[in-house]
Amino acid sequence: MTAVPTSAAAIAAGVRSGSLKAVDVVEAHLARIADREGEIHAFNVVLADRARAGAAAVDAMVAAGGDPGPLAGVPIALKDNMCTRGIPTTCSSKILDGWKPPYDATVVTKLAAAGAIAIGKTNLDEFAMGSSTENSAFGPTRNPHDTSRVPGGSSGGSAAAVAAGFAPVGIGSDTGGSIRQPAALCGVVGAKPTYGYVSRYGLIAFASSLDQIGPFTTTVHDSALLLDVIGGHDPMDSTSIPVAHAPLTGVLDRGVKGLRIGRITDLPAGADPDVTERLEAAFDALREAGARIIDVQVPAFSYGLTAYYLIAPAEASSNLARFDGVRFGLRVDALDTNTMYSATRAAGFGDEVKRRIMLGTYALSAGYYDAYYGRALKVRKLIHDDFARAYQDADVLLTPTSASVAFPFGSKGDNPLAMYLCDVYTIPSNLAGHPGMSVPFGTGADGLPVGVQVLAGTLDEATMFRVGAALERCAPAVTSAVALHGSAS
Amino acid sequence: MSDRITAADVVKVAKLARLDLTPDEIVRTTAQLDGMLEHFADMDALDLDAVVPMTQPYPLHNVFRDDMVVIGLDHDEVLAAAPRSEDGRFWVPPIIGLDS
Numbered sequence: 001m002t003a004v005p006t007s008a009a010a011i012a013a014g015v016r017s018g019s020l021k022a023v024d025v026v027e028a029h030l031a032r033i034a035d036r037e038g039e040i041h042a043f044n045v046v047l048a049d050r051a052r053a054g055a056a057a058v059d060a061m062v063a064a065g066g067d068p069g070p071l072a073g074v075p076i077a078l079k080d081n082m083c084t085r086g087i088p089t090t091c092s093s094k095i096l097d098g099w100k101p102p103y104d105a106t107v108v109t110k111l112a113a114a115g116a117i118a119i120g121k122t123n124l125d126e127f128a129m130g131s132s133t134e135n136s137a138f139g140p141t142r143n144p145h146d147t148s149r150v151p152g153g154s155s156g157g158s159a160a161a162v163a164a165g166f167a168p169v170g171i172g173s174d175t176g177g178s179i180r181q182p183a184a185l186c187g188v189v190g191a192k193p194t195y196g197y198v199s200r201y202g203l204i205a206f207a208s209s210l211d212q213i214g215p216f217t218t219t220v221h222d223s224a225l226l227l228d229v230i231g232g233h234d235p236m237d238s239t240s241i242p243v244a245h246a247p248l249t250g251v252l253d254r255g256v257k258g259l260r261i262g263r264i265t266d267l268p269a270g271a272d273p274d275v276t277e278r279l280e281a282a283f284d285a286l287r288e289a290g291a292r293i294i295d296v297q298v299p300a301f302s303y304g305l306t307a308y309y310l311i312a313p314a315e316a317s318s319n320l321a322r323f324d325g326v327r328f329g330l331r332v333d334a335l336d337t338n339t340m341y342s343a344t345r346a347a348g349f350g351d352e353v354k355r356r357i358m359l360g361t362y363a364l365s366a367g368y369y370d371a372y373y374g375r376a377l378k379v380r381k382l383i384h385d386d387f388a389r390a391y392q393d394a395d396v397l398l399t400p401t402s403a404s405v406a407f408p409f410g411s412k413g414d415n416p417l418a419m420y421l422c423d424v425y426t427i428p429s430n431l432a433g434h435p436g437m438s439v440p441f442g443t444g445a446d447g448l449p450v451g452v453q454v455l456a457g458t459l460d461e462a463t464m465f466r467v468g469a470a471l472e473r474c475a476p477a478v479t480s481a482v483a484l485h486g487s488a489s
Numbered sequence: 490m491s492d493r494i495t496a497a498d499v500v501k502v503a504k505l506a507r508l509d510l511t512p513d514e515i516v517r518t519t520a521q522l523d524g525m526l527e528h529f530a531d532m533d534a535l536d537l538d539a540v541v542p543m544t545q546p547y548p549l550h551n552v553f554r555d556d557m558v559v560i561g562l563d564h565d566e567v568l569a570a571a572p573r574s575e576d577g578r579f580w581v582p583p584i585i586g587l588d589s
Contacts, residue, residue: 101570102562102563102567196546209544209545238549241549242549306529306532310529325572326571327570328570336582336584338507338584340581341507342509345508345509346508354508355522357506357508358499358518359522361505362522365502372529375532378535378537378543379532380542380543381541381542381543382540415524417525417528433547434546
């Protein structure tokens with residue numbers, strides 16, 4: 001069997017040229033899954049037979065002189081909150097156990113049209129609510145770098161799948177950091193584009209004004225390649241931005257000479273010393289590459305957590321009202337509909353989901369709306385405006401992605417706020433609707449990966465990716481989890 | 490214990506949210522929501538009177554499409570995913586009339 005490259009770009013190039021068979025690519029990844037999935041639990045379901053059939057179809061198209069597309073033969077791990085027609089889609093919740101959607105999410109359709117092959121649906125914190133995947137109804141995912149630690153969340157399964165070499169690409173969703181934080185903790189690249197850049201059609205909604213889909217990859221180039229495929233206007237999503245996006249793969253070699261990199265001087269404290277040391281090293285590296293480091297202030301940044309944990313649960317309490325036992329998923333039978341609703345939801349939702357529904361319903365209820373939800377929306381505007389001022393002086397902002405490296409299971413205890421604080425550096429860009437990405441930049445405590453976060457203004461993915469590519473070029477070499485733990489291929 | 494939220498509030502909100510909570514869950518939820526609301530009081534320090542609320546990140550308004558018939562989801566496929574259907578419709582238990 002030909003050696004299978006690690007990057008999506010190299011796999012697609014090989015498959016399109018005929019020098020690499022998509023069936024061999026899929027078998028190599030299924031072999032790695034067979035080797036380590038029992039230990040990692042990245043997937044809710046592995047689609048081995050479908051992936052094999054899809055790969056054979058891609059190879060047949062190449063043999064017949066056709067071009068399957070820019071992701072020809074690339075295995076993809078899909079977060080299990082994206083609808084896949086006829087394939088179980090659970091959101092890692094008992095309330096959707098066994099449900100098979102009657103349609104595909106737009107990203108799923110676009111990936112298939114580009115020649116990609118779905119290899120499995122990945123584990124997540126139930127309904128994407130969490131930062132560790134410990135909230136999955138089907139058990140946690142473990143970090144491929146150290147299986148006593150969490151992979152981050154909520155897209156922990158997709159991040160772990162890419163870090164473990166189960167797939168070169170994973171797709172996640174990011175409502176408050178659910179792509180960037182697990183990417184940092186698993187040592188891979190994770191990007192959340194501008195709100196509206198990628199269609200949300202078929203992404204099961206958590207908080208509709210914050211949710212955005214994006215890729216996990218091993219390289220910044222692959223991240224750009226994926227966004228070039230899945231980005232763009234979709235009439236099925238009324239919040240999809242109706243503009244054409246310039247290809248991001250074209251900007252990666254432009255360097256950072258003359259770019260202004262913002263350092264937020266009033267960033268919330270609390271990042272561990274090993275993380276801030278990596279951030280400083282990233283500033284130094286960009287300065288050496290020709291960028292200027294500028295001090296900026298984003299005073300409302302520190303109120304992000306409060307605004308987010310009122311707005312996101314409020315939207316979630318409304319979105320999750322649809323899980324009532326009538327049209328899909330679990331039903332607990334009762335003599336009348338109201339009893340059926342309450343019993344179904346009590347049996348189907350886990351603790352964290354119930355907590356957020358309760359918090360959101362409270363924040364929206366009569367007498368408290370103005371004091372909580374209403375004020376949170378105003379704080380959101382302050383955050384947006386403070387960012388806008390910062391981006392007058394700086395082209396991008398650089399922060400830690402996560403305050404710490406991957407933490408041990410159970411270490412956040414029973415205090416929900418301790419877990420919520422994991423997202424303190426990622427949440428504000430969701431509230432503003434801005435793009436952000438996490439790029440691995442060496443290791444911290446216990447040799448675990450550290451990510452640096454690049455933030456940019458609305459639809460300025462191009463500058464964000466220039467900086468991301470520059471960081472990748474000067475990042476210290478880190479042994480991948482695949483190399484560390486061997487591979488069956 | 491602060492007076493930000495009481496067990497009675499939690500019972501009322503659970504009813505609004507259509508969630509059956511056990512007595513134990515009510516106690517735990519009351520304490521946890523109280524802790525969160527205490528943290529969220531940090532925004533009380535902000536003067537927000539003149540600030541316009543922001544409900545969405547990108548200014549799109551009244552997104553319409555042409556009024557043309559398009560193929561929707563397959564009727565049978567949708568109903569097949571329901572816990573119970575009958576005669577081409579979702580089946581639910583009685584909504585009213587149980588008391589009479």
